[in-house]
Amino acid sequence: MRKLQFYDRSKINFGDLLFDRQALRRLLIPLMAEQLLNTLMGMMDTVMVARCGSAAISAVSLVDAINVLVIQVFEALAAGGTIICSFYIGRQDRERANRSAEQIVLTNIVLSVALTAVCVVLRVPLLHLVFGTVEPDVMRNSLIYFLITALSYPFIALSNCGAAFYRAGGESRFPMLIAALCNGANIGGNAILIFGLNLGVAGAAYATLGSRILNAVILFVMLRKGRQQIVLRRYLVKPKWDTIRDVLSISVPAGIENGMFQFGKLVIQSSVSLLGTTAIAAQALTILLESLNGIAAIGIGIGLMTVVGQTIGAGRREEAKYYIVRLTKLAYLAVFLSVLAVLILTKPVIFLAGLEPAAGKMCFQMMIFISIVKPIVWVPAFIPAYGLRAAGDVRFSMITSSITMWTARVILAVVLIRVFHVGPIAVWIGMAVDWTLRGIIFLHRYLSMKWLDRKIVSSSAI
Numbered sequence: 001m002r003k004l005q006f007y008d009r010s011k012i013n014f015g016d017l018l019f020d021r022q023a024l025r026r027l028l029i030p031l032m033a034e035q036l037l038n039t040l041m042g043m044m045d046t047v048m049v050a051r052c053g054s055a056a057i058s059a060v061s062l063v064d065a066i067n068v069l070v071i072q073v074f075e076a077l078a079a080g081g082t083i084i085c086s087f088y089i090g091r092q093d094r095e096r097a098n099r100s101a102e103q104i105v106l107t108n109i110v111l112s113v114a115l116t117a118v119c120v121v122l123r124v125p126l127l128h129l130v131f132g133t134v135e136p137d138v139m140r141n142s143l144i145y146f147l148i149t150a151l152s153y154p155f156i157a158l159s160n161c162g163a164a165f166y167r168a169g170g171e172s173r174f175p176m177l178i179a180a181l182c183n184g185a186n187i188g189g190n191a192i193l194i195f196g197l198n199l200g201v202a203g204a205a206y207a208t209l210g211s212r213i214l215n216a217v218i219l220f221v222m223l224r225k226g227r228q229q230i231v232l233r234r235y236l237v238k239p240k241w242d243t244i245r246d247v248l249s250i251s252v253p254a255g256i257e258n259g260m261f262q263f264g265k266l267v268i269q270s271s272v273s274l275l276g277t278t279a280i281a282a283q284a285l286t287i288l289l290e291s292l293n294g295i296a297a298i299g300i301g302i303g304l305m306t307v308v309g310q311t312i313g314a315g316r317r318e319e320a321k322y323y324i325v326r327l328t329k330l331a332y333l334a335v336f337l338s339v340l341a342v343l344i345l346t347k348p349v350i351f352l353a354g355l356e357p358a359a360g361k362m363c364f365q366m367m368i369f370i371s372i373v374k375p376i377v378w379v380p381a382f383i384p385a386y387g388l389r390a391a392g393d394v395r396f397s398m399i400t401s402s403i404t405m406w407t408a409r410v411i412l413a414v415v416l417i418r419v420f421h422v423g424p425i426a427v428w429i430g431m432a433v434d435w436t437l438r439g440i441i442f443l444h445r446y447l448s449m450k451w452l453d454r455k456i457v458s459s460s461a462i
Contacts, residue, residue, distance in 0.1 A: 380438075404434045408433040409433070
């Protein structure tokens with residue numbers, strides 16, 4: 001039987017790797033810590049807002065459904081920036097890396113300001129269109145929260161691309177520390193504005209806006225200092241359309257993929273809502289716990305974009321293949337340990353959350369299923385794709401992820417719930433099938449090596 005060859009060891013100088021063990025640790029550990037920190041701080045934020053009453057937490061959760069879509073658009077733009085800048089840094093062309101960073105900032109400013117203007121002007125019809133008829137108190141709070149948080153969109157965009165510039169150069173510790181500081185400022189702002197000044201939802205929104213402004217300002221002040229690979233001292237520059245097109249050619253497919261994923265979640269949630277409050281409560285806590293046990297591996301995937309981008313830029317194609325395999329193995333370990341830790345904590349969390357016995361039992365059963373399936377099939381479904389995108393293979397990832405999600409995750413889950421009355425575990429059965437199919441397809445794509453033939457930047461931009 002022919003042995004699968006993931007990379008050719010004879011073509012790699014292991015004594016002169018672009019990222020040695022120490023460099024990988026410096027890159028990956030802060031990324032994993034930042035992902036965990038952001039999730040935990042988001043949970044604390046939600047708990048604090050919940051103290052303002054059901055109308056307040058309902059408003060925040062409804063508006064955040066829109067905000068998450070917006071944030072993912074900016075994350076896709078940041079991913080494009082990471083890949084483009086990593087490529088030039090790998091080529092040891094800091095001049096083009098810096099000029100590309102300027103174009104990325106310009107693109108983020110224009111798009112985020114335009115999006116903010118649309119959301120502010122059209123916030124009333126937009127919320128009525130998306131959420132239909134809701135209670136007057138909920139709509140009033142939603143309009144307040146949406147107005148203030150929409151003003152933070154440019155600062156989200158700038159924070160994401162600023163952090164991306166650091167990561168492109170292999171530095172992830174500093175963005176992590178700034179994220180920790182600003183998340184702490186958000187929690188402190190909530191305490192003062194919500195509980196001290198009794199501003200309610202507006203207080204939560206102002207705290208969020210302030211923390212995002214602080215994050216963007218600190219990152220961009222420090223990017224002027226010259227202590228990192230990318231130095232930014234100009235923000236409004238003449239557009240260079242070749243570079244902007246290169247960034248968007250990576251960012252747009254990633255944004256579509258993220259948007260389709262969120263839309264699919266909404267379709268599934270509409271089916272779960274038919275199962276009653278017990279199932280809804282169990283599913284909500286299960287989603288939270290499942291997100292926690294994948295955070296460390298997602299941090300590894302984000303780091304893989306920098307590693308592959310730089311190795312492709314340096315012309316070390318075999319090394320890029322090696323790092324995809326190496327970090328995929330590391331992600332397997334991270335997922336196994338995370339799943340085990342979260343499973344151990346599941347029953348205490350169910351108790352602290354105050355779920356009724358039937359909902360708690362349902363949640364624990366779903367977590368058992370996830371804990372068996374996820375360590376086996378989740379990693380190949382997601383981690384190699386980060387590396388393939390970093391090599392420019394973004395369109396294939398978008399098409400694959402969209403097809404498997406809608407045919408397996410969404411349609412299968414909806415049919416199992418609405419036709420066969422399987423219950424909320426149908427969501428995770430559909431997700432497991434999606435992960436399995438996606439993993440098989442991405443493994444085949446990796447072994448075909450067609451992803452190595454994609455171009456990250458156009459010839460005119462080099």
